[in-house]
Every structure is written in structure tokens, then in C-alpha cells.
Amino acid sequence: MMKRILAATAALAISASLASAQEVKVGVNLPYTGIGAEFAQLIDRGMELYLKLNADKVKPYSIKLIKRDAKNPAGNDSRVATQELLTQDNVDILAGWVYSPNAIASAPVVTAGKKLAVIMNAGTAHITNMSPYYVRTSFSMWHSGYPMGEAAAKQLGAKTAVVGYTDFPPGKDELAAFKRAFEGSGGKVIDEIPMGGAGAVPDFTPFFQRAKDKKPDVFFVFIPAGDHAAAVVKTYGALGMREAGIKLIGPGDITQDTKLQAMGDAAVGLITMHHYHADLDNAENKRFVAAWKKEYGANTTPDFMAIGGYDGMALIVHIVQQLKGKIDGDKAIAAAKTFKSNSPRGPFSIDPETRDIVMNAYLSEVVKGKDGKLSQKVLSTTPNVKDPCKALKVPPCG
Amino acid sequence: MSAPTVFDHPAARALSRRHRLRWWEPLPWILALAFYFMFPRYLGFGTELLIMVLFAISLDLALGYAGIVTLGHAAFFGAGAYTVGMLAHHGIWNEPISSLFIGAAVAAAIGLASGLVLLRTTGLTLLMLTLCTMALLEEAANLGHDWTGGFDGLTGISIPPLFGLFEFNPLFPKTQYLYVLGALLICFVFVRTLVYSPFGHSLTGIRENTLRMHAVGAPVRTRLVVCYTISAALAGIAGGIWAQANAYVNLSTLGLDRAATVLIILVLGGYGRLYGAFVGAVAYMALSHFLAKVYPTAWQLGLGFLLVTIALFARGGIIGLGETLMARLRPKLKPKPPS
Numbered sequence: 001m002m003k004r005i006l007a008a009t010a011a012l013a014i015s016a017s018l019a020s021a022q023e024v025k026v027g028v029n030l031p032y033t034g035i036g037a038e039f040a041q042l043i044d045r046g047m048e049l050y051l052k053l054n055a056d057k058v059k060p061y062s063i064k065l066i067k068r069d070a071k072n073p074a075g076n077d078s079r080v081a082t083q084e085l086l087t088q089d090n091v092d093i094l095a096g097w098v099y100s101p102n103a104i105a106s107a108p109v110v111t112a113g114k115k116l117a118v119i120m121n122a123g124t125a126h127i128t129n130m131s132p133y134y135v136r137t138s139f140s141m142w143h144s145g146y147p148m149g150e151a152a153a154k155q156l157g158a159k160t161a162v163v164g165y166t167d168f169p170p171g172k173d174e175l176a177a178f179k180r181a182f183e184g185s186g187g188k189v190i191d192e193i194p195m196g197g198a199g200a201v202p203d204f205t206p207f208f209q210r211a212k213d214k215k216p217d218v219f220f221v222f223i224p225a226g227d228h229a230a231a232v233v234k235t236y237g238a239l240g241m242r243e244a245g246i247k248l249i250g251p252g253d254i255t256q257d258t259k260l261q262a263m264g265d266a267a268v269g270l271i272t273m274h275h276y277h278a279d280l281d282n283a284e285n286k287r288f289v290a291a292w293k294k295e296y297g298a299n300t301t302p303d304f305m306a307i308g309g310y311d312g313m314a315l316i317v318h319i320v321q322q323l324k325g326k327i328d329g330d331k332a333i334a335a336a337k338t339f340k341s342n343s344p345r346g347p348f349s350i351d352p353e354t355r356d357i358v359m360n361a362y363l364s365e366v367v368k369g370k371d372g373k374l375s376q377k378v379l380s381t382t383p384n385v386k387d388p389c390k391a392l393k394v395p396p397c398g
Numbered sequence: 399m400s401a402p403t404v405f406d407h408p409a410a411r412a413l414s415r416r417h418r419l420r421w422w423e424p425l426p427w428i429l430a431l432a433f434y435f436m437f438p439r440y441l442g443f444g445t446e447l448l449i450m451v452l453f454a455i456s457l458d459l460a461l462g463y464a465g466i467v468t469l470g471h472a473a474f475f476g477a478g479a480y481t482v483g484m485l486a487h488h489g490i491w492n493e494p495i496s497s498l499f500i501g502a503a504v505a506a507a508i509g510l511a512s513g514l515v516l517l518r519t520t521g522l523t524l525l526m527l528t529l530c531t532m533a534l535l536e537e538a539a540n541l542g543h544d545w546t547g548g549f550d551g552l553t554g555i556s557i558p559p560l561f562g563l564f565e566f567n568p569l570f571p572k573t574q575y576l577y578v579l580g581a582l583l584i585c586f587v588f589v590r591t592l593v594y595s596p597f598g599h600s601l602t603g604i605r606e607n608t609l610r611m612h613a614v615g616a617p618v619r620t621r622l623v624v625c626y627t628i629s630a631a632l633a634g635i636a637g638g639i640w641a642q643a644n645a646y647v648n649l650s651t652l653g654l655d656r657a658a659t660v661l662i663i664l665v666l667g668g669y670g671r672l673y674g675a676f677v678g679a680v681a682y683m684a685l686s687h688f689l690a691k692v693y694p695t696a697w698q699l700g701l702g703f704l705l706v707t708i709a710l711f712a713r714g715g716i717i718g719l720g721e722t723l724m725a726r727l728r729p730k731l732k733p734k735p736p737s
Contacts, residue, residue: 032694032695033690033694033695033697033698037695067694068690068691068694069690069694069695069697071690072650072655073650074648074650074653074655074656075551075644075646075648075650076446076640076644076650079442079644080442080443080446080687083442083568083569083571084439084440084442084443084691086569087439087569087570088439088440100550101549101550101551101648101649101650104550104551104553104646104648105551105553105644105646105648107553108568108645109568109569111568112567112568112569113569124550130553167540168540168548168549169548169549169550197540198549
């Protein structure tokens with residue numbers, strides 16, 4: 001009898017200790033207010049949806065998200081939030097970061113805190129070099145700009161290009177990536193047009209007119225995701241650039257899924273290079289998009305921001321399973337390097353050398369369906385693209 | 399028995415005692431020290447808060463005392479921050495305290511140069527011109543990418559230990575907090591002495607009635623320029639210390655957001671009052687910080703509600719509200735304070 005009681009007590013004690021080890025706390029650092037709120041919501045929904053769709057993969061552990069507002073791209077609020085998530089909430093893993101300056105400002109805190117930090121958007125290429133605990137599940141600007149440069153010269157047969165870019169670091173990154181690949185493949189960039197800062201949507205007419213006057217084969221445009229895209233497409237249509245034989249191309253930021261339907265017929269024929277759009281034809285993506293529409297409404301759509309959060313959570317769940325719920329920063333990084341998955345964006349893994357993402361890049365064209373809705377058709381796939389900025393050792397990446 | 403002189407008049411005595419230390423004046427400093435010991439995990443936030451107090455005090459000197467309406471005070475904050483940041487980043491100079499002096503000097507030089515031109519104007523024109531000065535500096539910092547890091551900002555600012563002993567720990571910023579508190583105390587004592595000096599009184603005179611100050615022969619414009627320069631230097635110290643505490647600088651230090659926030663804080667606390675900066679910064683930052691923690695998506699609602707309430711019902715800010723209440727509670731003991 002006594003033995004039984006002892007055994008039962010021991011069993012209880014063990015299960016109690018297991019229960020306490022089962023919860024993994026993830027600190028989320030996203031701009032839930034201000035101009036970034038739209039992006040934060042997409043990433044947030046991506047994370048939540050992964051947990052909901054893959055509840056069986058998470059078991060027997062549970063993941064608790066502790067959300068903090070990064071407020072703005074100034075850096076200091078995001079940094080204090082990171083600090084408090086580490087010291088007050090004792091989180092096991094950090095995640096989030098929409099704005100690059102915030103990820104840059106948080107880097108010393110992440111390094112000192114020795115916890116894995118999953119970057120789910122911030123795209124400035126060299127960020128992952130700034131802390132040994134950073135892993136990225138979104139993209140770097142080079143992931144789209146470099147393959148686009150090659151594709152423009154080889155597949156679209158362009159000899160000359162004009163680049164218009166929003167004048168802030170992602171824009172300059174994109175310009176450098178495109179130019180390097182395009183000129184390396186025999187093309188020539190004949191004009192580079194800075195088109196104002198990222199803060200407000202400018203009147204694109206003078207910039208586009210200048211591009212039109214140069215008569216290039218392709219006009220490569222980079223603008224930040226959000227409200228710029230609709231204005232770009234409208235100006236392109238209004239100036240008759242298509243009729244003049246100039247193709248509008250760019251990274252997928254200009255055809256962000258959440259903005260695509262609002263662009264109208266002027267968007268038809270746009271050619272972009274990106275790692276994800278909601279119309280990708282694979283089983284995982286169909287399941288993901290259907291679940292998204294069921295969860296958040298038929299008129300909503302996931303986009304490349306949402307997939308950053310979704311795949312980021314997939315990575316976190318992988319790490320939690322590998323480490324059996326006991327998360328240590330260094331072991332978590334080691335586990336992250338072994339991550340491979342079949343994501344809605346296609347095959348997806350973490351480069352063990354750079355802790356950055358390896359994924360396909362898709363060359364897509366906007367087409368109009370019979371129901372009048374716009375969608376994107378994949379023209380070709382560049383498989384397993386590593387961040388070219390680091391692969392080619394372009395400063396400040398290399 | 400000597401005959402009563404003019405110095406025995408109650409008004410004269412009140413005036414001669416204005417600058418004396420009041421019993422509650424050490425209180426904010428005791429509270430700040432208590433915060434250090436009681437909330438070691440909140441020191442990152444505490445450091446931000448103290449820097450904001452220092453920045454608001456610098457603005458109070460220009461706006462509250464001299465009546466210089468400016469919406470571009472972040473220009474000097476950013477000048478100080480970038481000076482300290484660039485010196486450290488490019489490996490030229492990174493000793494913390496002397497760096498602050500250099501940052502203050504650069505900010506003061508910009509304040510002097512712009513003040514000489516801008517302070518010929520008043521009112522809305524002045525407001526727009528201060529805003530433009532700040533926007534010009536911000537764009538210069540954006541364009542000078544190789545020196546300033548542009549939009550992504552400057553990182554890798556390594557600050558050696560303070561006095562060779564105390565490390566700047568990014569995770570538990572104890573050193574940063576005490577360092578900022580010390581700098582704030584010194585700057586505050588300086589400002590307090592300044593505003594009770596004849597120079598400070600002449601500033602108040604200019605704010606209240608510029609024509610009359612001209613009429614009594616006060617060098618109005620010189621006084622304003624000197625005040626603006628001192629205020630710029632203090633803002634430069636706040637910016638420099640921000641760069642050191644955070645170990646980075648970016649364009650936000652020169653942004654309209656920062657300039658507007660500090661103005662709101664000062665109006666909220668009560669401008670032209672020495673402790674308005676303290677009360678305003680604590681109210682604004684504590685509220686936004688803790689509300690944002692509990693409601694990450696909806697905290698701005700609560701903050702906006704506070705601001706609307708203060709704007710509608712307490713024109714003198716929180717301190718002004720307190721003064722009105724005190725005056726109502728004991729109407730016979732004290733005459734009403736000048737509004």
C-alpha cells in the first residue's frame with residue numbers, strides 16, 4: 001500500500017514537472033500600432049494560424065505568445081520591449097520585427113540575452129550578421145532583386161533597364177542586387193531614379209516620365225509594401241508605358257496580394273519575382289490559403305508578410321520538438337540550422353552558415369481570370385536561392 | 399527700531415525667496431533612486447524616461463521661459479546623438495563624458511547659427527522655420543549614408559566603461575540609468591540656477607511683454623539667441639546620452655515624432671514650470687508604456703483620452719491643475735498664483 005502511494009506521488013510529481021516544462025514562451029515584437037499595424041496583423045495571423053492548423057505537431061508542448069508593441073521604426077521602443085520580454089517575462093524564444101532599424105537596434109540585447117530570435121520580416125540583408133542568435137524566415141531584398149536581374153536579361157530578353165526605387169536602404173539593396181545580376185547577364189542599367197522616401201506615397205508621374213523618355217526594355221520598380229503599389233500601377237497605365245513597349249517589373253512588393261485586387265486592369269501583365277504569393281500552385285499553399293479565408297474572412301488573403309510569420313512559427317515548433325521543450329539559445333540555434341520544411345512557399349530551409357533562409361524565387365505574371373479577379377501565374381522557378389548578398393560577399397554582408 | 403524698508407514688503411520678500419529650496423524638491427530624486435532599487439527589470443524604460451525628462455527641460459527653457467515657439471527641437475537632440483555616435487562609430491573618440499561635451503558643443507553651434515537667423519521671426523513663421531531646420535538635418539543624415547548610416551542608422555557604437563569601471567550592459571542597463579540620472583541632476587541644477595538668475599527673469603519678461611523689454615533697454619534678441627543656444631546644448635546632451643545608452647543612432651533622433659512628443663510632454667506637465675518636464679514625462683511615458691504592455695493594439699486610445707482631457711480641462715498642464723486645486727483649498731492663506 002505504502003509503495004503504491006509513493007509511486008502515485010512520484011508519478012504526480014513527474015507529471016507536474018512535465019506540465020511546467022511543456023509551456024514555451026515566445027516573445028513577439030511587432031508594431032501593432034501606427035503605419036506598421038497592417039503588417040503586424042498579417043504576421044500575427046500567420047503565426048496564430050500555424051498553431052491552429054498544426055496543433056498535433058505542437059503536442060505535447062504548448063506555445064504561449066507574449067505580444068509587445070514595437071510602436072515605430074525608431075528602434076528604442078522595440079529595444080525596450082525586447083529587453084523586458086527577456087528580463088521580465090523570461091521568454092524562451094523571441095520573434096517578430098517588421099522594421100529593419102528595430103531589428104538592428106535590438107541586436108545587442110538579443111546577443112546579451114542569449115535567446116533565439118526569429119526575424120519574420122525585416123529585410124535588410126546584413127541583419128543576420130549582427131547577432132549570432134538571429135534567424136530569418138522572411139527574405140532579404142537580394143532574394144528577389146538578384147534573380148529578377150538574371151531573369152530580366154535571360155528570360156525576358158531585355159537589353160536595357162531603368163530602375164526606380166524608393167530612396168531608403170531596402171530600395172538601395174534592391175537596386176544593387178538587380179543591377180549586379182542584370183549587368184552580369186549582359187544587360188545595361190541606363191538610369192537609376194530615386195523616388196522619394198518611404199514615409200509617404202509620392203506622385204510618381206515625373207519619375208515614370210523620365211523612365212519612359214529613356215525608352216528601356218524593362219522598368220524595374222521597387223517600392224515598400226503597402227499603399228505605394230496601387231499608385232505605381234496607375235501611373236504606369238496612365239502614362240501609356242505599356243503601349244510604348246516598356247515592361248514593368250519588380251519584386252513582389254509591387255503586387256502584394258492584399259493590394260492586388262484594388263489595382264484593376266492596369267496591373268495585368270506585371271512581371272514580378274518573389275518567394276511567395278497567394279496563388280502559388282502547391283498543396284500546402286492551397287491548404288494554407290483556404291484555412292486563412294475560413295479563419296479571417298473570404299475577402300482576406302495571406303501574402304508574403306503572413307508567410308513570414310507562418311513559417312517562423314513552423315521553425316519555432318520544430319525547435320521546441322527537437323529540444324523537447326527545454327529551450328536553450330545555443331542549442332536552439334543548432335536545431336534551427338537543421339530545419340527543412342515543405343512550406344506554402346515551396347521547399348524551405350535555413351542556411352547553416354548564415355542563419356538566413358534558403359527558398360525558391362518565382363517569376364510570376366499578373367493575369368485576369370474569367371471571374372474578373374486578378375491572380376498571379378508562375379512563369380518560372382529559380383530553386384533554392386541563398387541570400388546572394390552573403391553568397392557574393394557584397395559589403396556590408398560579406 | 400529701524401524704519402521698515404522696501405525689502406520688508408511681503409511681495410519683495412516673496413521675490414527674494416523664490417529661488418530657495420522647497421521641502422519637496424528632493425522628492426523626485428529620491429523617487430528616481432528608489433525606482434533603481436525597486437524595479438531593476440524596468441531600468442531600460444527608466445533610462446528612456448530620464449532622457450525624455452532632460453530633453454523636455456531643455457525645451458522648457460526655450461519654450462516655457464523664453465517663449466520661443468519651436469517644433470524642431472529634435473534637431474539638437476539628433477545633432478548631439480549623431481555627434482556622439484559618429485565619433486564612437488568611426489573610432490575617433492568614445493570616452494562617455496567628454497563625448498557628451500562635444501555633442502553639446504556641436505548642438506550649441508547649430509543652435510547659435512540657426513538661432514541668429516530664425517529668432518528674427520516669431521509665431522507661426524518661427525514654428526515652420528524650426529521645423530524646416532530639423533527636416534534639413536534629417537535629410538542630410540539620410541543622404542550622408544557613409545557617415546551616418548542613413549535610414550538603418552549607426553550601429554557598433556562601443557562605449558568604454560564609465561570611469562573605466564562601470565560597464566554599459568545592454569540587458570540590465572543599471573550603469574546607463576545612474577549615468578543618465580547624474581547628468582540630469584547636473585543639468586537640472588544648472589537650469590534651475592539659470593531661470594532664477596536676472597538672465598532668467600529677463601527671459602520671462604521677454605515672453606510676457608517683448609515690447610516693454612525693448613523699451614527698458616534689454617538686449618532682447620541677444621538674450622533669446624543665448625537662451626536658444628543653451629537650450630540646444632542641453633538637448634544635445636540628452637541626444638548624446640541617448641546614443642550612448644542605446645549604443646546606436648538612427649534617423650528617429652531627428653524626426654518630427656520626437657519633436658512633437660517632447661512638446662506634448664511639456665504641455666501635459668505644464669510649461670514654464672521647472673517640474674513640468676518631470677510630471678509630463680512620467681505621466682505620458684508611463685501611461686503609454688504600461689498601457690501598450692497590456693493592450694498592444696489599442697493603447698493609444700487611453701493615451702489620447704488623457705491628452706484630450708488635459709487639453710480641455712487643464713490648460714496649465716498637470717502641475718497647473720495641481721496649483722489651481724491648492725489655491726482653491728486654501729484661498730485665504732495665499733494669493734492666487736499668477737496664471
